Amino acid sequence: MPRAGVKALNKRIRSVKSTQQITKAMKMVAAAKLNRSQGKMIAARPYARQLARLVQHLAGAAQDAHPLFEVREVARRLYIVVASDKGLCGSYNLNLIKMAQQAIDASRAAGVETTVLTIGKKAGDYFAKRGYALHGRHDDFNGDASAERAQQVGDALVRAFLERTHDEVRIVYSEYHSTMVQRPSERAVLPIAPPAAATNGAAGSDGAAAAEEPAGKRMQGKLGREDAPAEPVADLDYIWEPGREQLFALLLPLYLRNRVFMTLMEAFTSEHAARMTSMTAATNNAGELVDALTLRRNRERQAAITAELLDIVGGANAL
């Protein structure tokens, strides 16, 4: 009897160990991806910051509003939800989707026709299953934000907005604060926040990124202050080539694309971080389980040996 217990325990230990190897491998993969994704995100920030600054300058100088700035009464709203394609990343998708659903339900309750554009299979499956009106779903991004994909999404948004199929576009994604902390957050994408608020919007777009990197933010803040006194004067004196309007027409879609790109990048970095954290936890838990099981097995094996010895000794005494 005790023998069988030892055998069963050995089997379990082996199975837990092999699971641990898998979670360990997944942890390594996620860590590598996180590293790469984080590097890309940081490398992309100066560009995003410059672009945001330029839009601000232009918007400040150009009084004639571009159609992408137009705030309309919202009859149709589009929600973009960025989740992951695969699971095994802890509560990443759960928290995000919960928040998105609340926002969408609230929007519907207010009598706004609300559709959902999902990025990531998990979000797509969730909302499709529950009968939400899907505007579209992208299941093939696979945790990698490329400029092309951002362009594809961004251009589709611009078209939808200009053709008036949607009056407002909002996005729900996971903000990346650090490897341990990612927070779901909601943000307006279109209309692009008007000039006065553009400062906040622009700072927000990479500001969320900067929040995690205090040095970057401080630098940005300093930059802003230094520029502040010169800006109003400089704005008036700019030479615009070709014209201000043509520049605006070129710049705004680019800016929007870049914002989508940065958002995707941040969401995917969060995903890799979440996966790494949860796989680290899983690997540790498996290790603990193996230790506990090994202890129990050794104890049982010892008990079996003792019992056998007692048998033999008892038998010898009887003779």
Next chain:
Amino acid sequence: MKPFKVNIVTPEKVAWEAEAVSVILPGSLGYLGIWANHAPLVSGLEPGVVTIRLDDAGTTRYMACSGGFVEVSDNVVNVMTDSCEEAGEIDGDRARAALARAKERLLSRDVAIDKERALLARQRAEARLKVLELMEK
């Protein structure tokens, strides 16, 4: 001449961040040269060659950049472009192949082909080849 700051940023990296005495950029209305104390300017950029003169002795760097924007103010030149490569980063064979393909597409009568994109591709390839040529000299 007085040096001023030149920053070139792309979505992938900061391609250039240093002082220079002059820089020549492919503006959307033609090439434009910028020296110190240039008037505040915002211009679109076409694919083309960026020439950066580092000092008065004439040390010069060439880069192939694709379209974007430039902002000049207060002796700081900020260039935002989709890509910007020095000669060492350019694959000559690839650029030649891209040029041939773009030319072919431009000559084709197929209406499904996006001529504007082909034109941009041709400009980009030409810029890259030009940079290689300039560096060989």
